[in-house]
Amino acid sequence: MLNAIYIIWLRELKKFIRDRSRLISSIAQPLIWLLLIGTGFGATFGKVGDLQYIQFMFPGILVMTLLFSSMFSAISIIWDREFGFLKEMLVAPIRRTSIAIGKAIGGASRSTIQGIIILVFSPLIGINITIQKFFLIVPLMFFIAFTISGIGIIIAARMESFEGFNLIVNFVIMPMFLLSGAIFPISNLPQWLSMIVSINPLSYGVDIMRWVMTGISERNPALDLMVLSLVCVLTTTISVYLFSKGK
Amino acid sequence: MSIIEIKNLTKKFGDKLAVDDISFEVKEGEIFGFLGPNGAGKTTTISILCTLLQPTNGIAKIAGYDVTKERDDVRNSIGIVFQDPSLDGDLTGEENLRFHGMAYKIPKQIREDRIKYLLDMVDLFDKKDERTKNYSGGMKRRLEIARGLLHHPKVLFLDEPTIGLDPQTRNRIWEHIIELQEKNGITIFLTTHYMEEAENCNRIAIIDHGKIIALDTPENLKKNLKGDLITLKTSDNQKANELIKTCFSINPYIKDDSIFIYAENGENFIPKLFRALRTFEITSVSVRKPTLNDVFIKLTGRAIREETMDGVGRMRERTRGR
Numbered sequence: 001m002l003n004a005i006y007i008i009w010l011r012e013l014k015k016f017i018r019d020r021s022r023l024i025s026s027i028a029q030p031l032i033w034l035l036l037i038g039t040g041f042g043a044t045f046g047k048v049g050d051l052q053y054i055q056f057m058f059p060g061i062l063v064m065t066l067l068f069s070s071m072f073s074a075i076s077i078i079w080d081r082e083f084g085f086l087k088e089m090l091v092a093p094i095r096r097t098s099i100a101i102g103k104a105i106g107g108a109s110r111s112t113i114q115g116i117i118i119l120v121f122s123p124l125i126g127i128n129i130t131i132q133k134f135f136l137i138v139p140l141m142f143f144i145a146f147t148i149s150g151i152g153i154i155i156a157a158r159m160e161s162f163e164g165f166n167l168i169v170n171f172v173i174m175p176m177f178l179l180s181g182a183i184f185p186i187s188n189l190p191q192w193l194s195m196i197v198s199i200n201p202l203s204y205g206v207d208i209m210r211w212v213m214t215g216i217s218e219r220n221p222a223l224d225l226m227v228l229s230l231v232c233v234l235t236t237t238i239s240v241y242l243f244s245k246g247k
Numbered sequence: 248m249s250i251i252e253i254k255n256l257t258k259k260f261g262d263k264l265a266v267d268d269i270s271f272e273v274k275e276g277e278i279f280g281f282l283g284p285n286g287a288g289k290t291t292t293i294s295i296l297c298t299l300l301q302p303t304n305g306i307a308k309i310a311g312y313d314v315t316k317e318r319d320d321v322r323n324s325i326g327i328v329f330q331d332p333s334l335d336g337d338l339t340g341e342e343n344l345r346f347h348g349m350a351y352k353i354p355k356q357i358r359e360d361r362i363k364y365l366l367d368m369v370d371l372f373d374k375k376d377e378r379t380k381n382y383s384g385g386m387k388r389r390l391e392i393a394r395g396l397l398h399h400p401k402v403l404f405l406d407e408p409t410i411g412l413d414p415q416t417r418n419r420i421w422e423h424i425i426e427l428q429e430k431n432g433i434t435i436f437l438t439t440h441y442m443e444e445a446e447n448c449n450r451i452a453i454i455d456h457g458k459i460i461a462l463d464t465p466e467n468l469k470k471n472l473k474g475d476l477i478t479l480k481t482s483d484n485q486k487a488n489e490l491i492k493t494c495f496s497i498n499p500y501i502k503d504d505s506i507f508i509y510a511e512n513g514e515n516f517i518p519k520l521f522r523a524l525r526t527f528e529i530t531s532v533s534v535r536k537p538t539l540n541d542v543f544i545k546l547t548g549r550a551i552r553e554e555t556m557d558g559v560g561r562m563r564e565r566t567r568g569r
Contacts, residue, residue, distance in 0.1 A: 007349045015337045084333030088394075091297050092350040093322040 004094035008102025009109065012073065016110045023114075026069055030061045030118050034125070037183065048185055051214060058125050059210040060182025065118050066111045066145040067180075067202060071173050073107030074152025077243075078162050100243040104149040104236065111145035112138060127213055136212050144205040147228060150235030151201075157242035180206045187218050201231040250275040250402055250434045251296070256305035258291050265291040267457035268305070273450075275401075278428055278435045280448035284549050288457040289438045290330070293406055296436075297327050310401045323351065326395030330406040330438075332387050336380030340371055340390050343379055344397055351398035358397075365393035369423065385416035392423060396433075403427070405437035409444065421447060442540040451539070455547045465539055472537040472545060475513030477520070479506045482528035494523045502544065509537070 016023065034054065038061075042053035049056070080086040089099055119137065122129050129137070155168055179193070180202040189197065197203050208224035211217035217224070251273035258266040266288045273279045283289050294300040296307055298318045306313065312320040334343050341362060348358035366372040369389035379387060388408060395403055405424070409417040421444065427433050437448070445451055446465050453461040461468060481487040484501050491499050491508065499508040510516040513534035521529065543549075 003352060004350065007346060011335070011338070011346060014342070015335075018337055083336065084329060084331050085335045086333075087299070087329055088333045088335075088347070089350070090299060091322060091325075091327055092347070093319040093352075094350055 001095060001098050004098035005102040005105060008089070008099055009106040012103065012106025013109060016073075016113075026065065026114055027117050029068070030065045031121070033061050033064070034058065034121070041183070049216060051216060052126065054125050055127055055214060056185075056210070057183055058122065058127055059213045060180065060206050062115055062118055062141070062213075063144060063180065063202065063206045063209050064177050064182055065114050066141055066205075067148055067173065067177055069111040069114050070107045070145045070148035071152045071168075073110055074103060074149045075156045075159075075165065075168065077103060077153065077156040078159050078165070082161060096244040097240050100153055100240045101236075103153060104146055104239065107149035107152065108142050108145040111148075112142045115141040115145070122213075129213070133212065137209070140209060140212060143228065143232065144202075144209070147201065147205070147232040147235055150232065150239045153239035154235060154242055157239065176200055176202045179203065181218065182206050185218060201228065204228050204231075248275045249273060250310055251279075251436065252306075252308045253292075253296075254306045256292070256295065256307055257303050258288075258295060258300065259303045264457050266295070266302070269454070269457070269459050270305075271452055271459055271462055273402075273434060273436060275434055276428065276432045277449040278424065278437070278447065280445045280451040281436065281438045281454065282445055282451060282543065283438075283454035284547055287454045287547075289454060290406065292454070293404055293436075293438065297325060297404060298322055323398065324401045326398065326400035326403045328388070328391045328395050328403070328405045328408055330410065332391070334379040334382075334387055334390060334394075337378060339376050339378055340382070341366065341375040343390065344394055347394045347397050353398055361397055365396060369393045385412050385419075388412065388416075388420060389423070392420070396427070400433070402434045402436055405435060407438055407440065410440060417441070417444070442538060442543065445539050453543065453546055460546050461542070468542045469537050469539065472509050472542060474509060474511035475516075475534050476537045476541055477508040477510060477513050477517065478531075478533045478535075479508065479520070479529065480504060480531040481506070481524065482530070487524055487527050490523060490527075491520070495519075500545075507541075507544075 034057065038054040038057050041057070045053045047053065077086065080089070090096070116138065119129060119134070151172075155172065179197050179200050181197065182202075186194065186197045186203060204219070204224040204227045207217050207219050208221050208228065211221045211224070249272040253272070254270050256266055256269050257264070269288075269292070281289055281292070291300065295302050296309060296314060298314050298321055301315060308314065309321050310324040312324060314321050335346070338346065344362045344365065345358070348362065353361070363372070366375050369392060371386060371390055371393070374382070374386065379390065382390065392403075392405075392408070395405075408424070409420050412420070424435055424437075425447065428435055439445055448465065450462065450464050451468060452459050463471075479487070484504065484506050488499055488501055488506050491497065491506070495510075497508065497510065499506050501507075508516075508520070517532060517534065
């Protein structure tokens with residue numbers, strides 16, 4: 001079981017390191033958001049509570065990096081299916097459970113590495129990351145990314161081709177990001193929007209990440225952690241189940 | 248000794264019977280050809296044998312292991328080359344093999360030795376550090392054969408191993424296949440559309456509408472057609488056909504614009520035939536030994552080669568096989 005998870009993970013990382021263009025774009029994208037939206041909105045919003053707007057936004061952008069990277073990584077199962085490699089994995093004497101978990105850990109690892117690269121820019125924004133904080137942020141990133149990977153595998157487990165891929169980007173990934181509290185505070189939203197935000201698991205990830213990085217949060221961080229843990233257990237279980245039962 | 252045993256195997260997709268109560272055995276060390284028109288149940292059968300699909304009914308055993316109950320033992324006993332490529336294009340040839348070796352838990356030193364040996368055998372050692380997305384179709388197929396052999400399987404499944412490849416590459420792949428059988432005694436179970444290739448098999452099973460309709464050596468299958476095949480074109484095939492039936496009490500058939508007649512000593516039979524058909528204008532006649540393709544047409548009513556043109560049918564079978 002561990003051997004199988006390890007080789008699936010190893011493959012993900014190898015492909016990650018090899019795919020330069022994706023690596024660069026996945027790092028450039030959050031930086032562009034920070035630079036353009038951060039500066040633009042910052043000029044209008046000024047401050048959010050005690051934080052400069054760009055400081056408020058930074059943890060959100062970090063989580064956005066995890067969201068995109070983990071989702072794409074999990075959805076690469078569709079690519080594996082389309083290009084046949086999934087069959088090679090399915091006829092090998094390894095459990096489908098190991099394939100799903102290996103994929104999720106692999107996706108979470110890639111995302112965490114990208115997150116660490118983004119984290120390097122934090123001093124420029126005026127967020128001081130101490131060593132202690134760093135060793136809190138890294139596992140937190142991995143945890144959030146692993147949870148998102150589970151969601152991605154649930155989606156990919158039943159998709160036969162990548163025709164539905166744009167649908168996922170537009171109707172799952174973008175709403176999850178926009179309604180996560182990453183780019184605007186969630187405290188003073190109208191009721192209906194506030195409801196949607198509270199069922200978005202990513203909003204808890206953004207909140208706790210902001211708390212760890214800046215000490216400011218909009219919810220109780222203990223609640224964030226509880227909700228995230230629950231979602232993580234749920235998505236992992238469902239994704240493993242669906243992937244094992246799938247064709 | 249039988250390495251593959253299939254008893255009353257049945258697979259239904261909804262109401263549709265894809266494999267209908269088939270039973271046969273494959274002997275250890277033979278090259279076994281599995282032929283049939285598209286949608287006949289070939290890919291479904293292979294998928295069941297490879298543990299990718301659960302049968303609705305019946306038993307299949309490979310090397311003594313049950314394909315539904317002892318999956319991991321079966322998986323360790325078989326190597327598979329799928330009809331469609333199944334390599335990771337972002338990994339190099341060597342890495343694709345290494346992934347496979349790790350998945351099958353081959354000890355590191357043995358794994359690396361075998362990778363070297365197999366890459367050399369399929370003439371890809373020079374290309375081992377190149378990503379497989381840059382490989383040609385033939386190189387990919389050769390690498391997949393090497394990969395299928397890496398864990399020393401008892402049975403190698405080849406689903407259309409040479410489809411879409413040029414004749415030289417096809418010949419080379421066949422050299423590998425025959426060498427494997429002769430040197431290592433490995434059992435090979437293959438499907439093919441090319442009748443010339445089916446001639447290389449020790450035994451052939453022909454499947455149609457989910458049932459095995461013939462199983463024998465290529466020689467015996469051809470012998471069953473009795474004698475020579477005479478192909479005749481006349482001014483009125485229908486009427487000529489009726490006349491031949493009544494005169495000689497044999498059963499010819501019309502396909503396309505020709506009448507096909509099986510007769511012993513064809514050379515002697517033609518003059519008799521001409522005498523009987525003197526009221527017809529005969530535009531062409533030929534006589535030859537029957538080929539496997541003739542066997543196939545006789546049994547299924549279709550030429551196997553027509554199928555290769557039918558892209559839609561191929562897609563359909565692929566979808567079903569999933």
